[in-house]
Amino acid sequence: MSKKLSNENVLEDVSKDFEKLVESILKTGLDEASKIISDSETQSKNQEQEIESQQSKEFDIKSGQIIGAAEMESRNSNLLLLEKNINKVFTAALKELSSNKGKNYPKSLELFINEGLNTIDDSDVLVSCNKKDSSVVKDLINKISSKSKKSITLSDTYISTAGGVIVSNTDSTVIVNNTIEDRLERMKAELRTDVAKKFK
Numbered sequence: 637m638s639k640k641l642s643n644e645n646v647l648e649d650v651s652k653d654f655e656k657l658v659e660s661i662l663k664t665g666l667d668e669a670s671k672i673i674s675d676s677e678t679q680s681k682n683q684e685q686e687i688e689s690q691q692s693k694e695f696d697i698k699s700g701q702i703i704g705a706a707e708m709e710s711r712n713s714n715l716l717l718l719e720k721n722i723n724k725v726f727t728a729a730l731k732e733l734s735s736n737k738g739k740n741y742p743k744s745l746e747l748f749i750n751e752g753l754n755t756i757d758d759s760d761v762l763v764s765c766n767k768k769d770s771s772v773v774k775d776l777i778n779k780i781s782s783k784s785k786k787s788i789t790l791s792d793t794y795i796s797t798a799g800g801v802i803v804s805n806t807d808s809t810v811i812v813n814n815t816i817e818d819r820l821e822r823m824k825a826e827l828r829t830d831v832a833k834k835f836k
Contacts, residue, residue, distance in 0.1 A: 795815070
């Protein structure tokens with residue numbers, strides 16, 4: 637083999653080895669670059685998902701707050717409307733009772749007086765009423781006194797009320813308010829509770 641041919645073979649071998657080395661370096665570089673790109677894409681997707689998840693949580697929280705505030709506002713509006721209508725009904729009822737108490741009113745007055753007597757332990761009891769009812773209340777006191785062990789007196793001072801009575805001991809430390817206004821007010825509290833339960 638000639639020297640020239642030998643040198644060409646060596647150069648060709650070196651060239652092939654160099655190409656293989658370059659290919660290997662390029663392949664390694666491409667593999668690393670591909671891995672970096674893949675890792676970067678995975679990281680970006682993870683970050684996007686994390687951001688979306690965080691945004692979703694924040695949206696849910698905000699939505700919950702808005703819905704909660706709207707529900708509370710609606711409930712408050714309903715309760716205000718309910719209160720307004722209850723007041724209208726009771727104002728109308730009070731007006732009706734002031735002018736027309738019905739034929740059973742004396743029996744109601746007797747019940748109101750007896751409730752007061754049963755609540756008060758004192759032996760001396762005072763009954764107060766409005767001027768319009770005074771004659772009926774006086775007759776009832778006479779009737780009740782005959783069966784009771786208590787001394788019952790009709791007050792000289794009239795009270796401003798649509799009807800009913802106030803029963804108290806003589807020093808007014810125990811008072812049972814059985815006026816129509818007070819009894820309606822107690823009924824209003826019960827009615828308000830019953831109706832409010834239906835709106836829950």
